[in-house]
Every structure is written in structure tokens, then in C-alpha cells.
Amino acid sequence: MARDAERDGIFEVMETAVRELLTDKGLIAATDIRRQIEVLDSRSPALGAAVVARAWTDPAFKQRLLENGRMACEELGITFYDDTQLIVLENTNEVHNLVVCTLCSCYPRPVLGLPPDWYKLKPYRARAVYEPRQLLAEFGTVIPDDVEIRVSDSTAMVRFLILPQRPAGIDDLTTDQLAALVTRDAMIGVVRDLVPSGAVM
Amino acid sequence: MQTLSKVVHADREDPVFEPGDRVQIDDRQPIGHYRVPTYMRGKPATVIAAIRPTMVDNEAESFGRNAGSRRHYYRVFVPMTELWSDYRGTDNDGLYIEIFETWLKRAEP
Amino acid sequence: MNDLSTLITRLPNDVGGQPAGPLDRSEHELLPWEKRCHALADVLDFRKIINTEEKRRGVEALGSEQIGKLGYYERWIVAFANILFQKGLLTPAELAVRMQAVEERQRSSE
Structure with missing residues (x-):
């Protein structure tokens, strides 16, 4: 599937918004995603x-x-x-x-x-x-x-x-x-x- | 070490099926979510092993219910020639899959 | 079985044994947002907010058209939004407003 900057735009915006809202509401911690990326990168x-x-x-x-x-x-x-x-x-x-x-x-x-x-x-x-x-x-x-x-x-x-x-x-x-x-x-x-x-x- | 003999097991703690048992995968057709692929429905299968420990029903888990439904999954085997009438391979080729206990019943002898 | 029965009882992702073409073995590195989305899935799972099976069902519930047109992680993030709405953890309005703010922030930093 061709990469399309405009197409990726809304999904990346959605991911950012969801992550921020979940963090603001205290459902996830600010460091959770960063830490899990480190976990994933190590596998x-x-x-x-x-x-x-x-x-x-x-x-x-x-x-x-x-x-x-x-x-x-x-x-x-x-x-x-x-x-x-x-x-x-x-x-x-x-x-x-x-x-x-x-x-x-x-x-x-x-x-x-x-x-x-x-x-x-x-x-x-x-x-x-x-x-x-x-x-x-x-x-x-x-x-x-x-x-x-x-x-x-x-x-x-x-x-x-x-x-x-x-x-x-x-x-x-x-x-x-x-x-x-x-x-x-x-x-x-x-x-x-x-x-x-x-x-x- | 010997197993202690007076310990009574609770319902569902022990696997219902054992390796070698012949089972029948149900042919029901759920609307919406399921984890038994269509190509396996209604097929006779042979139990390879009970997966331990008991685990939550993944179909219930998908609706947010992650407690109260623990039973065994069973790794079962079906020959490819049983799944596909036009299978292009050898008679010994087989499909292995884990199926939750509520999708299986003992096959008629 | 008629077409409507099949439509409601065979999930779009249930492809085992269906006719399919040759493999495309090309591989792509995950974009940063895709990796963050994957990490988000894992965090939602171990924080007991959305478990992995719920995510799978959420992707299926997008329906054939969205499943066909959205990419792998695009399906995940839309499914997460839907499930968070269903669980009352987020409202569509909240997400829409925050998405506008994120877009505005990105535009003004370009």
C-alpha cells in the first residue's frame, strides 16, 4: 500500500489525541507508551x-x-x-x-x-x-x-x-x-x- | 512424589478430553465475533493435548468478560485431506489448532 | 447458505482456505505513529482498559468496507476509539475536539 502523507495524517492525529486524553484522564501514565516502545524495540x-x-x-x-x-x-x-x-x-x-x-x-x-x-x-x-x-x-x-x-x-x-x-x-x-x-x-x-x-x- | 488421593477436584479443573480422544467441533455459526475459523466447523478432530492451565473463554473476553469462564483449550489435529477435498499435498499433512472446550464434544464412536 | 447469511456469519478476517493470490514479500518499517499505536495496544491490555480480544472484536466490528480500506494500524486506532466510546471512557466530542487541537498544534509548528 502506498504511503500517503495526507492519509496517514488523520490516523496519526487520532493516535496522538487518544494517547493524550487517556493520559490526561489518568488511565495511562505519561511514560507508559515510551516504556513499551523500548520493550518492543528490544524484541x-x-x-x-x-x-x-x-x-x-x-x-x-x-x-x-x-x-x-x-x-x-x-x-x-x-x-x-x-x-x-x-x-x-x-x-x-x-x-x-x-x-x-x-x-x-x-x-x-x-x-x-x-x-x-x-x-x-x-x-x-x-x-x-x-x-x-x-x-x-x-x-x-x-x-x-x-x-x-x-x-x-x-x-x-x-x-x-x-x-x-x-x-x-x-x-x-x-x-x-x-x-x-x-x-x-x-x-x-x-x-x-x-x-x-x-x-x- | 505420589499424588494425594483424597483431594477432590472442582468442576472443570480437570480436562474433559485427553490426548487421543476423538472430538467433534461444533458447527454453530455465531453472528459477530468468534475464534473458531469457518473452515474448522463441524470437523472431527483428534486431541493432541489439553493446554494448561484453564484459561478464559476468548470469545467472552472479547466482550470484556475476563473472569468466570475458565476451561481448557485443546490442541487438536485434523488431516488436511479431511478439511479440503482438493488438497494438494500428502495424506500425512495436518492442521493443528487450539479450540476452547465449549466448542467440542466427544465424537460418536 | 445465502449471501446475507454469509455476510453476517462469516467475519471478513476469517480467510482460512479462501482463494488468494501470490505473496507480496515486501516489508515496511513501522512509522513512528504505528509503533506508538502498537505500544498503546499493549499498554491498554496490561492496564486492563482494552484487552487484546476486545481489540480483535473491535477491528472486526469496523465492517468490511473499513477493514478493506484501512491499513493495519489504522484499523487498530479507529477500533480503540470506538471501544473507548462504548466503555464510556471517552466521548466522540472529546476526541473530535482534541483531534482539532492536535491538528492546529501541528499546523502552527510547521
Whole structure:
């Protein structure tokens, strides 16, 4: 959608007016919005990547992560500022996981930051539950026929993070180096194979 | 540690459905707000897990009622071929979704 | 089911399985007001003023035309205004007057 200064004008004015009125009435504090922006700015796919790298290198952590995703993230200091839960879905040789919210745009924001535009728009939301293989092909991701696809439609209080498979042949990387390989798109499930050599995906 | 046996659970504290149970998603068509997508209505499904703890009914919550309706959500599974007669994928592909207890009943055997 | 039944029982956002075209994978950085609007949603939720489900229902209640024509955060801010009116926390007149004042302030600082 084209950006249009005049069009944005009334909505920005409305946002400012609502925020000021709520503050004047004492319903929100003057610092609430600024603080929450700091919270949001601190959340990005780097957090999810750190969780994945830790799971790859610490089997006991991985076990806890698969049992209760939110609690395991909280161990790493990734607080959840809302009431959502987190289920971490592990990709295997036999199973590929994909996440969508057909009804709106539910996304594991505390651990991945804000979702990409395409995740929130109709083509992704309509097609992920109906033709996931064809949709993934548009990301350059081909899922073999002997691999089962599991599409999770997150419409309730649970959010999802995909735990991609660890690439082969990279045994001597540090956790930070491993985390640098993990992309946002792999943690949503539109990408399956992570590139071991640091190529940008 | 053994579970203490004389503790009586209140109504709704325990999940009604267990992993492996076959359930039927209701086919009612609410006017206005709902959180069960149309493509899931009336479908038979298999329970994967009860989500713990009990949580508020999100459809009631959307009208400002955020207390008094806590029950379980269930993660359920439906094969894609059950959802779409023209599904282009493999028979093993599946759809997983969390459904609130008030939308589910036990499937007829 | 006839068209009117579908109109009132199928929400515009309930798109799972509907025909849809190819993906547009372009991404945009949030404008400052959009980020403030997102932060406002979170604050309204944890301050127990408007919870996230109420917001979702509020966006749906905008109806197909507004949903089709408004952008993502535009829908949120209009939905918040409507819900605040419904809850008696704000009146349309109050908001209108403040919006005029904000516009005036912006004009005079240009």
C-alpha cells in the first residue's frame, strides 16, 4: 500500500489525541507508551535465534523448552509481557512445522519481535492452511513428499516458535555463531534448511 | 512424589478430553465475533493435548468478560485431506489448532 | 447458505482456505505513529482498559468496507476509539475536539 502523507495524517492525529486524553484522564501514565516502545524495540528474531542455539547445544534446556516454551524463554531473561503461552515445535527429518494466524496476526512477539507484513496479509493467511506446500514454494522452500507438514493456526492464547533442525557439519561453532545462522523465516516455518556457511537468507 | 488421593477436584479443573480422544467441533455459526475459523466447523478432530492451565473463554473476553469462564483449550489435529477435498499435498499433512472446550464434544464412536 | 447469511456469519478476517493470490514479500518499517499505536495496544491490555480480544472484536466490528480500506494500524486506532466510546471512557466530542487541537498544534509548528 502506498504511503500517503495526507492519509496517514488523520490516523496519526487520532493516535496522538487518544494517547493524550487517556493520559490526561489518568488511565495511562505519561511514560507508559515510551516504556513499551523500548520493550518492543528490544524484541527481535535475535532472541528466538538465541533460544534455538541454546536448544541445539543444551539437551536438558531443549527438553524444558519443548515442555514449556514460555518458562524456558524466561530462563534466558525473555519475559512475556502478555498472557500468551509458547509452544515450541521441533522440525525433524519426518516433520516440518509452519505457523499462521488465519483470523488476525497472532505471532510470538515477545521472542521474535513484530511480524513481517506478509504474515499479516490475506494471501499468507488464506493459503497456509489450504495449500502450504505451494505457499512455501514461493519462499523457495520445497518440502519433500516424505516429510509431513504440520500447520498450526494460532487463534487462541498459545503462540508458536519453530525449532529448526541444526545444519550438519558445523560442530565447532560457538552458540553465538550458531544463533547467527537462525533466521526469522525459519522460526516461522517458511524456511526449512538453514545455510551452514553464513550466507544471507 | 505420589499424588494425594483424597483431594477432590472442582468442576472443570480437570480436562474433559485427553490426548487421543476423538472430538467433534461444533458447527454453530455465531453472528459477530468468534475464534473458531469457518473452515474448522463441524470437523472431527483428534486431541493432541489439553493446554494448561484453564484459561478464559476468548470469545467472552472479547466482550470484556475476563473472569468466570475458565476451561481448557485443546490442541487438536485434523488431516488436511479431511478439511479440503482438493488438497494438494500428502495424506500425512495436518492442521493443528487450539479450540476452547465449549466448542467440542466427544465424537460418536 | 445465502449471501446475507454469509455476510453476517462469516467475519471478513476469517480467510482460512479462501482463494488468494501470490505473496507480496515486501516489508515496511513501522512509522513512528504505528509503533506508538502498537505500544498503546499493549499498554491498554496490561492496564486492563482494552484487552487484546476486545481489540480483535473491535477491528472486526469496523465492517468490511473499513477493514478493506484501512491499513493495519489504522484499523487498530479507529477500533480503540470506538471501544473507548462504548466503555464510556471517552466521548466522540472529546476526541473530535482534541483531534482539532492536535491538528492546529501541528499546523502552527510547521
